[in-house]
Amino acid sequence: AQTVTQSQPEMSVQEAETVTLSCTYDTSESNYYLFWYKQPPSRQMILVIRQEAYKQQNATENRFSVNFQKAAKSFSLKISDSQLGDTAMYFCAFMKPLDSYGGATNKLIFGTGTLLAVQP
Amino acid sequence: KAGVTQTPRYLIKTRGQQVTLSCSPISGHRSVSWYQQTPGQGLQFLFEYFSETQRNKGNFPGRFSGRQFSNSRSEMNVSTLELGDSALYLCASSLVGLATYEQYFGPGTRLTVT
Numbered sequence: 001a002q003t004v005t006q007s008q009p010e011m012s013v014q015e016a017e018t019v020t021l022s023c024t025y026d027t028s029e030s031n032y033y034l035f036w037y038k039q040p041p042s043r044q045m046i047l048v049i050r051q052e053a054y055k056q057q058n059a060t061e062n063r064f065s066v067n068f069q070k071a072a073k074s075f076s077l078k079i080s081d082s083q084l085g086d087t088a089m090y091f092c093a094f095m096k097p098l099d100s101y102g103g104a105t106n107k108l109i110f111g112t113g114t115l116l117a118v119q120p
Numbered sequence: 121k122a123g124v125t126q127t128p129r130y131l132i133k134t135r136g137q138q139v140t141l142s143c144s145p146i147s148g149h150r151s152v153s154w155y156q157q158t159p160g161q162g163l164q165f166l167f168e169y170f171s172e173t174q175r176n177k178g179n180f181p182g183r184f185s186g187r188q189f190s191n192s193r194s195e196m197n198v199s200t201l202e203l204g205d206s207a208l209y210l211c212a213s214s215l216v217g218l219a220t221y222e223q224y225f226g227p228g229t230r231l232t233v234t
Contacts, residue, residue, distance in 0.1 A: 045225035105176050106151050110163035
C-alpha cells in the first residue's frame with residue numbers, strides 16, 4: 001500500500017521569504033503522480049502543482065516549484081516570495097493511474113498536512 | 121464555468137439517522153470522487169464514480185454508499201450515523217477520471233453528528 005508522510009506539522013515564514021515543505025512517499029509503483037494541494041481557512045482544496053513520475057524535470061507554477069527525487073521518494077514544495085495569502089494547510093498527495101486490476105483510478109492518498117503561516 | 125458545488129454546506133444530525141450529501145461537478149466532468157476529512161484520520165478516500173459506475177472504493181463500512189446520475193451529479197449516503205462520522209466531506213470532479221487530469225474540489229459539507 002502507498003503511504004505519504006509529511007514530517008512538518010507546522011511551519012512559519014516571513015513574508016517575501018522562501019520556504020520548503022517536505023514530503024516523502026512509499027510505493028513500489030514506477031508510474032504515478034504526485035500533487036501538492038493547498039487548503040486555506042475557507043477549507044476549499046486547491047491544486048498547487050502536479051508532477052508526473054516519468055518526468056525528470058521538476059514542475060514549476062509561478063512562485064511554486066517542486067524538488068522531485070524519485071529514487072529517494074521525496075517530493076518537496078518550495079514557495080518563493082511568500083505572500084500572506086499563502087497561509088494555509090498544505091497537503092502532499094499520491095495517485096497511481098491504474099489499480100491492481102489495470103483499471104483506471106482517480107484515488108488520491110494524502111499526507112497529514114503541513115500548516116504554513118506566513119507572517120507579515 | 122461554475123466550480124464544484126456541494127449541498128448542503130452544513131448539516132447537524134443525530135446518531136442513528138441517515139444523511140444524503142450532494143455534489144454537482146464542473147460542467148463536462150464525468151468523474152466524481154468523495155473524501156472524508158477529520159482531525160484524527162486526515163483525508164481519506166471514500167469512493168469514485170465515473171459514468172454512473174462506482175469505479176473505486178476506500179476502506180469504509182457499508183453504511184457509506186453513493187451513486188452518480190446521468191448528468192454526473194453524485195450523492196453519498198451515510199446510514200445509521202455514528203459520532204465518528206462527524207467530518208468535512210469533500211467531493212472532487214475531473215474531466216475524464218484519469219490521473220493525468222486534475223481534480224477540482226468543492227467547498228465541502230460539514231456534517232456534525234450529535
